[in-house]
Amino acid sequence: MSISIKKGSILIHNVFDVGWEINLSRAEALFFSKQKNSLRFKFSKDPRKAIIIKEAPLEINVGNETIKINEKNYDLKLHAKIWDYGAISITSEIVLSENTDWKEIVSLGKYLEETQDIELLAKKIKDEIKNIIIDSIKLPQEWEQFEDYITYFFESVEGLKNPREIFDKVDVASLILGESDAKLSSIASVPITENYIQYYENDMAIIDWDAAIVIEPNGSRDIPDGIEFSLTHLLELRYYDYLIDKKLDILYDSLENENKKFTKIFKFNYSKISEEATKNYIEFSDLLGKIENSFKTVGDPYIATVFRTCAEQFRFDDWHNSITRKMNTLFQITQVIQAELNAIRGHILEIIIILLIAIEIIPMLF
Numbered sequence: 001m002s003i004s005i006k007k008g009s010i011l012i013h014n015v016f017d018v019g020w021e022i023n024l025s026r027a028e029a030l031f032f033s034k035q036k037n038s039l040r041f042k043f044s045k046d047p048r049k050a051i052i053i054k055e056a057p058l059e060i061n062v063g064n065e066t067i068k069i070n071e072k073n074y075d076l077k078l079h080a081k082i083w084d085y086g087a088i089s090i091t092s093e094i095v096l097s098e099n100t101d102w103k104e105i106v107s108l109g110k111y112l113e114e115t116q117d118i119e120l121l122a123k124k125i126k127d128e129i130k131n132i133i134i135d136s137i138k139l140p141q142e143w144e145q146f147e148d149y150i151t152y153f154f155e156s157v158e159g160l161k162n163p164r165e166i167f168d169k170v171d172v173a174s175l176i177l178g179e180s181d182a183k184l185s186s187i188a189s190v191p192i193t194e195n196y197i198q199y200y201e202n203d204m205a206i207i208d209w210d211a212a213i214v215i216e217p218n219g220s221r222d223i224p225d226g227i228e229f230s231l232t233h234l235l236e237l238r239y240y241d242y243l244i245d246k247k248l249d250i251l252y253d254s255l256e257n258e259n260k261k262f263t264k265i266f267k268f269n270y271s272k273i274s275e276e277a278t279k280n281y282i283e284f285s286d287l288l289g290k291i292e293n294s295f296k297t298v299g300d301p302y303i304a305t306v307f308r309t310c311a312e313q314f315r316f317d318d319w320h321n322s323i324t325r326k327m328n329t330l331f332q333i334t335q336v337i338q339a340e341l342n343a344i345r346g347h348i349l350e351i352i353i354i355l356l357i358a359i360e361i362i363p364m365l366f
Contacts, residue, residue: 003159003169006102009077010094010108011151013228014122015235018130019086021138024193026136027082031060034132059088059219062125067118069111078121080129086137087232088129090122099158106180109211112150113178119148145242147235150211151224163204163215167193176211181299196311199302207306209313216356226303230310237319244326251333268340298363 053147062078075092094108112118152175160166172179173189196206206213207224214223311317 002102003157003166004099005096005105005154006099006156006158008096008152008154008156010096010105010112011150011153011224012092012094012112012118012122013089013147013149013224013231014092014119014126015087015089015147015228015231016126017141017143017146017235017239018088018124018126019141020139021086022082022084022133023136023138024055024082024084026134027312028058030133030136031058037364055084060129062090063347065121069094070107078125081126081228082129082133083232084109085232085236087235088126089228089232090125091228092118092122106175109150109152109175109178110180143239144243145235145238146198147231147238147292149227149231151227152211152213153221154213155217155219157215160215163198163202164196166204166213166215172206172213172355176206176208176213177363178211195309197302197305205306205309207309207313209315222303223306226306227310230307230314233316234314234319237316241319241323241326244323244330248326248330248333251330281327281334285327 013274060080060082064074065078066073068074074096074097076097079091079093081089081091083089096105130137130140138258157163157166159169166172170182171189173184173192176192177184177188192206192208194202195208199203202215202217204213204215207227212223212227216223268324
């Protein structure tokens with residue numbers, strides 16, 4: 001016996017990095033100014049307190065649309081969040097019709113995995129938002145990489161007495177991994193089916209690195225919000241890792257070019273290179289600290305568990321270790337350059353002293 005979804009939706013998160021930082025107060029003022037002439041964007045008020053964030057994001061109700069998938073029309077609800085650490089997340093919610101069977105869920109999942117329709121729509125909305133708040137973004141830029149994630153959110157499921165029965169009645173692992181063409185082996189399925197969390201007997205969250213299934217009878221969106229929150233951090237960690245790589249490459253090239261010069265004995269540009277390296281180290285330390293502090297802001301114990309599960313699935317520790325290692329390399333290079341600069345200055349001072357002595361002594365010889 002299969003199951004059907006009496007009430008539920010599919011949430012697709014797309015997260016983009018649009019700048020170094022965003023002044024949320026300034027962004028809010030720009031949006032209020034825009035709303036006088038536009039009905040598209042509206043601020044949404046969320047009374048939930050499960051996730052406590054020091055700098056809570058601006059939440060925006062973008063509006064509703066209709067999307068045609070596999071010859072069927074679905075209502076599509078669009079929401080956006082602006083995060084102070086330079087990210088914009090777009091959530092596209094496909095509302096499921098009553099008693100949607102599992103076969104249709106699998107078909108929708110395949111559509112989402114194989115097409116870019118939702119992604120292109122999310123990018124369009126992100127661009128609209130960015131254009132409105134551009135004056136509130138510090139060092140606006142566009143990184144070609146982004147994060148996406150699918151959450152199958154079920155409020156009422158027909159055919160389940162207990163959420164854990166879902167593993168016996170449908171192929172959960174194939175849906176989450178986007179492998180609908182063939183049945184997965186038990187070796188591939190076990191890491192999915194054993195990695196679930198529960199708070200009450202009638203709820204469940206199965207969270208993997210690319211998708212999740214959430215059964216939540218009371219309709220609370222705290223778990224999808226926690227996943228979205230984690231996803232923004234993953235994007236920022238990936239971006240910082242990329243940026244440090246880029247800065248280190250530039251630094252290595254600068255040092256190599258400087259050493260090739262005829263005047264390399266003086267290394268005139270080392271001072272500039274040292275200042276740039278020190279500046280990069282301070283900036284990355286500050287931003288990494290901001291990310292680490294926000295890790296500690298999840299208030300509800302169950303949501304904190306969700307966040308820790310996301311951290312494991314998204315490999316936060318691996319990204320953090322990679323960034324820390326490269327930060328240490330950047331610091332060491334800065335120290336080496338500074339030591340060489342000090343040595344160069346010492347040599348120059350010695351040359352000046354010798355010249356002064358020579359100026360004093362040479363006239364006495366003639």
